[in-house]
Amino acid sequence: GRARDFGLITGILPTGKWNAITDVPGVSVGHKTLLSGDSVRTGVTVILPHQDNIFQQKVPAAVYVGNGFGKSMGLSQIEELGNLETPIALTNTLSAPTVANGLLDYMLGLPGNENVRSVNSVVGETNDGYLNDIRGRHVAPNDVSDALRTASSGPVAEGNVGAGTGTRALGFKGGIGTASRILPPSKGGYTVGVLVQSNFGGVLQINGAPVGRELHNFYMMEEGPYVADGSCMIIIATDAPLSARNLKRLARRSYLAFGAVGSFSSNGSGDYSIAFSVHPDTFIPHTSKEPVHMTPDLRNDELSPLFLAVLEATEEAIYNSLFMAADMEGHRGHVVKALPIDRTLEILKKYRALHQDTLPKASPK
Template sequence: MLPSLLGAQVRARALGLAPGVFTPGTHNAITDVAGVRVGHATVSEGDSLRTGVTAILPHGGDLYRDRVPAALHVGNGFGKLLGVTQLRELGELETPILLTCTLCIWPAGDALAQWMLAKPENGNVRSINPVVGETNDGGLNTTRSRVGIGSAVRDALARADSGAVAEGSVGAGHGTIMFGWKGGMGTSSRVLPASLGGYTVGVLVQGNYGGVLQMAGVPIGQLLGRYAFQRDVAPVTSPRRAPGDAGAERGDGSCMIVIATDAPLLARNLERLGARAIMGLARTGSSASNGSGDYVLAFSTNPRVRRNPDATVSTNDELGNEAMSALFQAVTEATEEALYNALLMATPVSNRTATVKPLPVDSVRLFLRARGIQPQKLR
């Protein structure tokens, strides 16, 4: 097999893909927002179970009593998202966020509720609202088999840590597919200059969608001969369907996007921030097809806007609307780069019928260099 078809794990900046004008944080990850932790647990059993769980913890304290403001933005609602009616009603999170497979949200939510209720400080808590997002990894995973999901939830929560975040075919991204190639988990961050508040925005994505892949405006999907609607617009030259490529033919699939920031925002402006993440998704070539569930969950870790459920009066020091534009730019950039990382860091995953291979990185590198896009300082 030619080296250009083998693929190799690299982050986007190794290829010169550094969207935007703002600088990433230390790890170029959602964990650059102080206190945020991420944990993965991959479930791979037999010849057909290829899924996992990813946990995002907003801070290391009592999540139920020291709640963070949160919001949901729906780009296209073809999916299942557990716990969002209460999140939208109250504008806050009281549990970690979990990401998993489409039919795994209920056992995952139950395991998360048990994990929260088992904490000694929650002995008198009568109800809990777990928030669990999903994408359909049925191209590689037997989605009806939810073996090991509860255990994976506990493992992901136990492994949650700050610092560098594993990307690619791990955790909730183990069975996902993007644009007909192997997809996965990706992350990125941006730090605003001091003149704009010095705030950090971090993004974590679970990529499992299709469309017409482009990177920095370069039509990579078309150059590689794999893109949505190809059989309709170029039926003579269209290649034989690649394994796992069925969902990519019309751009179907889903994407979960989680945003963390230390900017003091409440639910209204967090929802506005989430809307801009969809712009980053679009820049990669997604048009949010009918069968695509594209959801954004955003939260603020800033202590000035946290909530205590027992408080009768809430006073918050929220950032004004005029200060939002730089954050909008930052989240658009970080989302685009996180999605590139999800693709570029993926490794091959096989089930009993096929192997889904990652994007051919060497070929992508040549296409980018031909347009003057050179490697950046790695982060």
């Protein structure tokens, strides 16, 4: 079950219907999971901002680099032009170029893109090389199209799926996780959705409870080979009308979730956040007769509720990636255990970290 299914309620804001990035209207997610033989434990996850040709209808977007020890692709163009023109694809470190090629196949082949000669493929990655034979580069370009073809709105598969198939996080099996938040009507009623590919370390705390220490599984403990490095990709979607500048501010807040879950964004962790808006009036047509684009942007002083929503949703998405993962054996017989749910719940109970929805919640006038 997901974190919330066990009574683990994070924060003061309500979730969307699916408590997923797909609560943001139009956003869809697809996975291609590669599990074969002893050592292929990897995959591809794609996030589509909308269902049209995104090259022809770009969305405003921004990037925040928490720790740049990673191989994400397509970042500088997002920063310069303030938009995203492909779906975002996540995969393993050494397959990033192949996945970029898969995105190119898809984009160049879309009806309407026959004359396109320049596409900024956006690919994120984390390193699943402990469980996966990463040097084998087992992802193929058509795995991207498979993920794209099966992308859907609604519930999102989490844990050991897609790009999260072989990852590990905070001492346990990591993977894909997602969550969402809805702002109160007086703050605009916007939705924020987050999806993470978790693969990083630290001293795990869950809703403030020191789970990593209680379970004797944390960075710098005496016993065993805890690995703090890894990486985390964080994708943030919202239907709030935002400029690239304000989306960058949202992206930066997702980084704070590391502090919330007990991580310090280790040297070897490539931690990247990409945020985009799906508010239709912010879309940027690839070509236009109008040289000037009228576009809505939330005033700066309206941003704080969204910042809170990003922090909460990112934190919960990380928890979901842990709760929904399962034990996995892979490359060279390596085994990574999932978070032990029963013992974890006991710890959460001990620290009263469950059912915090009985505490006061957001209820602004």
